[in-house]
Amino acid sequence: MDDGPRVAAPRTHSLNAMTADPFWNNVRSLFQTAAELPRDRRAEFLDRECRDAAMRAEVESLLEAHDNAGTFLEKSIWDLIDANDPHRLAGTAIGPYRLVRPLGHGGMGTVFLAVRADADFDQRVAIKLVRGGTELIARFRQERQILAALEHPNIARLIDGGTTADGLPYLVMEYVDGSPIDEYVRELSLEERLRLFLQLCDAVQHAHRSLVIHRDLKPGNVLVTRGGTLKLLDFGIAKLTSQVSETSTRLMTPEYASPEQLAGLPVTTASDVYSLGLILRELLVYDKLSACRPGLSLSPTWRACPTPKLRGDLETIVSTALAHEPARRYASVEKFADDIRNYLAGRPIAARPATFVYRSSKFVRRNKLGVAAVIAIIAITTIAFIATLQQKRVAERRFDEVRSLAHSVVFELHDAIATLPGSTAARALLVKRALVYLDHLAEEASDNTPLQLELARAYLKIGDVQGLPYSANLGDSTGAMRSYRKALSIAQGVPADDGDASLILADAHDHIGFVEERALHWPVALREHQAALAIRSKIAHSIEGDFAQARTLVSIGDCMYVGENQIPAVQLTPAHGWYERSLQVLAHIPPSADRLRVLHDSSRANQRLGSFWTYRHDLKRALQYHDAALTGLEECMRLAPDDATARRNYADQLVMKATAQNTYGDIDGVIEGTQRALPILDALAAADPKNSEAQHDLAFAHEQLALGLIRKERWSDARAQAEQVLAIRQKLIAADPNNREDRRDMMRTYGVLIAIEKAAGNESAVAELEAKSKTISREVAR
């Protein structure tokens, strides 16, 4: 008998001090008695009462922790928040200064605006209350001489330092009234941005000559005054504090940190070069939001906007500064600045793009030849493989060479061409070919963890090309599933404490979930996504992980929303909560990380919320979310004009909005929106005929238009649209017979046609369509 879902009773009321395990119960009572005894009588007590050595060791280690617990956990988290609220400190006197208000808060402490209380004039300074103990001040005194050498017009001065009455160390710095450089450059031309950046290079170079490394270069530390003077903050401070706390990685800002900093390796001037490269890239790709609204595409302002994409020499300069290995970066900030000056003067730059993949992917990007270019690349790659295998006779060399080439093909070249329309088949070929080599290598070195992980990643990628729903794929869901399972089993074979393995594992679960969603197996999909969520929440945070997590949250929302009837009630939570959580995760990713992706992924969550609220008949809210998605995707399309996916997503969003408009009867809106979307979707489907996703999109758009036309009682127009849908869906089912979603969609299409024929009075056509619909419904139920 099915007695329905049960909600677990709250555990609070059924707890008891005891536990089921007698060992732990004994530990507990021994500890509690011993803890109340004077320390010198505990040993005697344990001699008498505890004969089990393991138990005694346990009790003794707890007693030791008890004796050393100090004030541990005595203040509740609320007390801690209260005691540390920076706003409480406003008005407090520190040395001769009085704190005015907090300016910011970071890993090192809180920065306040302060005024000198004993001065006749209003001398404003910035005071940083630093965490790190009094050692910091001792250190500060030692380093003072060095820091004094940092007198430079573009470096904010360190004025003083000391300890507050409560023993909190503080640093007094020149107060700079300006905006962070990334905000300041919004109104500047490309050349002005580069000249400003040269000021920054100057400051850093000056410090490097004094043997001081900044270590925490980021736009927030680079302010520009209204007069246009750049001031670099916090010089030497990162070093000061890193010496006295556990690791420097804890204190710096990870998104501007160099790979060696993130890895906890020694930091050199090359690390600053790297951070400068990141800042430069951010300054250059930033475009004037306000002046570049897509709606104004015909106005002169629009044309005057700088191109958002980095090209040519600037791209080379930035990527040289951003080389993973310090030795391949600019040897000094001076050399870096020289190349920018070269660029500004129109001279050839010193940096050169080096690798084969760099050249070829750049070739593809520059030459919008589409498929032809891709085929050419494959030919070159194949030759390169063969050449590598023949030339490198020495086994180890060959191993490394082949591996690095295969890696480049799978991870760099593939990604470079992924956004070109018509590249789906070529990508599959490319990845498959590389996989043969990787597979072979992995067999030779089954204990080589990085290699195994790379192989798992490659399988994920081939699975994506084969049949990852909602992206360009070959519609082979069975093959995709096989590849994902393989990735899963490889990653599971790697030691569990490997963070990379966990990320791959989570991705594999997620991707299996995506395919299951397409197959309408919602509870299975939910389980896979929840597994991914759980794995990722256990490992260290990363931007990549956040993106993945945000996507997983959307998928869980989808399971809850679309799969509502399949999911057991105890597991069911409101879908919009998951979507909103996804938006929250995305909102915490710094825009510098990957603005396009943040926009894209947020739009996806917004789109889902739009659909969700349509379904809940909160049409006002639905439209708000749909419009938010549309705005986001329009911007994506503008930021990446060559990106087929961006165009697809924009068109798709027009259609999704049309579904909402259909629901509440804005039929003119439906017709207008779908007719804007259809030419885009048509072109994409024609450019990439093997991409089943494009066909899905096209069918869906035609279908929404048909629904709108029905409401307008334009029967023959509606029929023409619905028949197009039918033709597309028939092709899709033939190509991927295991796909249940296609059949479900087909049923819906039959429903549309039946409605049309009924209204038109075609009795015989109605009967015929109903019979076909029944056949399909049996197939779906299978």
Added chain:
Amino acid sequence: MSEVTQLLRDWSEGREGARNELLDLVYEPLRLIAERHLHRERQGHTLQPTALVHELYLRFVDQRRVDWRDRTHFFAVAAQVMRRILVDYARRRNSEKRGGSMLPITLTAALDAAAEENFDVVALDLALENLAAIFPQQAKIVELRFYGGLTLDETAEALGISAATVSREWTMARAWLRRALTP
């Protein structure tokens, strides 16, 4: 079914007005918790508690399947929610750029304070989970006291046990967690 659960259900089913009734019902006690802790010594600074209350509130909405039996149980759930917020925030913290909103500043300060006392909020959460596997009551006491800010007597009342028991179990839980967080 409690009033809150019923309202949550109504809201999710689209009944007009359910959301506002819910807000009144849930928001007020949450605000009181926050204000009781954060507003004690100051006048006029309501922004911080409000931001935190909103975060708490959103999490409450996610927990719609929990039946709140009475006021103390409500506080227990609030403590749990606070624990989650803190851990989530600690995990996300690395991606924080400049502390923009009020809520991150509040939580950042709390995390820094925790760091100063030499423990890591995420590690504490894991250790607490391990403790809960053996001594669930001890873990619950820590949750109520540390995350919920309840006093010894309030904790005793919430769990329906004596204050002496709370004190004894708390001592052991604290030692256990201290040991777990000692490198």
